[in-house]
Amino acid sequence: MRRIFAVVLAAVIGCSTLFGQAKKPVIMVVPSDAWCVRNGYVQEFESYGQKEMVPDYNAALKNNAEIRLLISYMGDFMAKEEFPIQSLESVLKNIQNESRDVSMITSNESGAMIMESPVDELRRVAKPDIILDIDYQVKKKGPKKQVSFNLTAYDAYTSKIISGNTGVGSSANAPVEVLLEEAVLSFKDNFIRGLQNHFDDMFANGREVVVTLRRFDTADVTFEEEFDYQGESVELADLIDLWFSENTVQGRYSFNERTADVLKFEQVRIPLYGKNIAGKEVAIDTRGFVKPLVKMLKDEPYYIPVTVYQKGLGEVWLIIGEE
Amino acid sequence: MKKSLLHIVIALLVALPVSLFGQSKREIKSLMESFENYEVTTVKVAVDGTKFVKVWGYGKKVDDAIVQAKKNAVHASLFRGLPGMESAMATPPIFKDPNAFDNNKDYFIDFFLTGGEYIKYINVTTDGVPSGQDRRQVRGGYKVALYVQVMFDNLRDKMEADGLVNKLSTGF
Numbered sequence: 051m052r053r054i055f056a057v058v059l060a061a062v063i064g065c066s067t068l069f070g071q072a073k074k075p076v077i078m079v080v081p082s083d084a085w086c087v088r089n090g091y092v093q094e095f096e097s098y099g100q101k102e103m104v105p106d107y108n109a110a111l112k113n114n115a116e117i118r119l120l121i122s123y124m125g126d127f128m129a130k131e132e133f134p135i136q137s138l139e140s141v142l143k144n145i146q147n148e149s150r151d152v153s154m155i156t157s158n159e160s161g162a163m164i165m166e167s168p169v170d171e172l173r174r175v176a177k178p179d180i181i182l183d184i185d186y187q188v189k190k191k192g193p194k195k196q197v198s199f200n201l202t203a204y205d206a207y208t209s210k211i212i213s214g215n216t217g218v219g220s221s222a223n224a225p226v227e228v229l230l231e232e233a234v235l236s237f238k239d240n241f242i243r244g245l246q247n248h249f250d251d252m253f254a255n256g257r258e259v260v261v262t263l264r265r266f267d268t269a270d271v272t273f274e275e276e277f278d279y280q281g282e283s284v285e286l287a288d289l290i291d292l293w294f295s296e297n298t299v300q301g302r303y304s305f306n307e308r309t310a311d312v313l314k315f316e317q318v319r320i321p322l323y324g325k326n327i328a329g330k331e332v333a334i335d336t337r338g339f340v341k342p343l344v345k346m347l348k349d350e351p352y353y354i355p356v357t358v359y360q361k362g363l364g365e366v367w368l369i370i371g372e373e
Numbered sequence: 374m375k376k377s378l379l380h381i382v383i384a385l386l387v388a389l390p391v392s393l394f395g396q397s398k399r400e401i402k403s404l405m406e407s408f409e410n411y412e413v414t415t416v417k418v419a420v421d422g423t424k425f426v427k428v429w430g431y432g433k434k435v436d437d438a439i440v441q442a443k444k445n446a447v448h449a450s451l452f453r454g455l456p457g458m459e460s461a462m463a464t465p466p467i468f469k470d471p472n473a474f475d476n477n478k479d480y481f482i483d484f485f486l487t488g489g490e491y492i493k494y495i496n497v498t499t500d501g502v503p504s505g506q507d508r509r510q511v512r513g514g515y516k517v518a519l520y521v522q523v524m525f526d527n528l529r530d531k532m533e534a535d536g537l538v539n540k541l542s543t544g545f
Contacts, residue, residue, distance in 0.1 A: 074545040132542040220460035243465040
């Protein structure tokens with residue numbers, strides 16, 4: 051009897067852990083554009099006759115010890131929260147290494163090279179779900195120094211600010227490293243509370259994602275094509291809208307863009323858990339959420355081929371017309 | 374008639390200052406022990422995992438006020454939050470729910486017993502008995518200020534371990 055009880059208890063605990071694990075968002079600390087420009091870590095190029103500047107993270111991390119230190123401090127306290135952050139430096143290294151490996155690997159027989167589509171190349175680029183955008187300035191007041199800082203955590207896909215922290219550290223005749231550590235310690239708890247609020251909201255109201263539907267120019271149908279729905283002619287865009295209203299958490303989403311070629315659904319609240327093909331309850335991401343929609347479009351009466359392109363946990367593009 | 378009128382006037386003169394302008398002894402005692410009645414300020418950014426605050430406590434004797442100030446420091450970290458200052462951001466309380474104390478009353482009554490669990494989470498940095506500006510005689514006792522280092526991260530770990538607060542990674 052006791053053994054049966056133990057087995058049942060173990061099964062219950064096992065199930066609850068299986069269902070209780072949502073996908074952990076990837077967090078990355080990135081120096082802000084303003085900081086990169088101010089410190090000269092930018093690459094300039096001309097686009098359509100205009101000069102544009104993009105941050106050069108590689109140069110920043112190689113040459114600036116302070117920003118490495120800041121990222122390291124933040125990584126340290128996030129690791130204590132059992133939330134290790136993805137290292138920007140190692141991601142940049144991985145991208146470089148992979149590019150080199152892909153270009154060097156050839157087959158033994160024919161010397162053929164590895165095929166890599168532009169999309170695969172894009173996928174290699176770091177895609178964090180939460181970006182911690184950090185900016186700081188060291189100001190001198192006579193022999194004393196003071197650090198002003200600005201840390202903004204935002205959802206990489208909805209661009210919504212999760213937690214914002216700004217402040218000025220104490221004015222002291224101390225090494226910059228000490229002042230930077232003081233700045234991190236000053237905003238740490240407030241910042242963690244901002245993240246906690248974001249996660250609490252996510253567990254209560256679902257994950258907020260973006261779903262964009264586009265069409266290849268070779269597609270036979272547009273989103274204005276009409277189909278029969280319960281005896282009435284209804285545009286494809288309206289049928290997709292109906293699907294969203296029935297499948298989002300409490301019907302919460304906003305239908306922001308609607309043309310014959312593009313449909314954009316933002317602030318889409320998706321459940322954290324769904325069923326896999328075996329009918330088991332599992333944690334889902336945006337791709338998992340749109341699977342039934344893709345199936346609906348591919349099946350009778352629409353027969354529309356769909357390509358799914360995932361841009362991270364929180365954004366997905368469905369491109370109709372080809373697979 | 375004149376005598377009884379005089380008695381009434383005397384009784385009123387004795388009772389009025391207490392009821393209108395003062396508080397009863399019981400009221401003063403409960404106010405001194407109340408967690409609603411204390412001031413706390415952040416002194417500076419402390420070392421990792423701790424908070425350095427100046428906190429006030431009331432008590433009939435100085436020692437009672439010191440004990441109450443220590444309790445107040447832990448109480449502020451748990452339920453009220455620590456205010457910011459020029460070079461330190463405000464620290465939100467460990468409990469988000471404003472009713473957390475009432476919802477776990479039995480636990481916290483034990484936790485805040487004099488010499489109880491709460492004492493593990495503070496290091497007092499004031500040497501000896503507070504004096505000067507940090508020690509004031511007030512009606513019914515003393516009001517003293519202590520400079521206290523609260524072991525904030527350890528306190529939060531304790532609340533997480535006892536299942537009263539969720540970890541940041543809970544659910545993932």
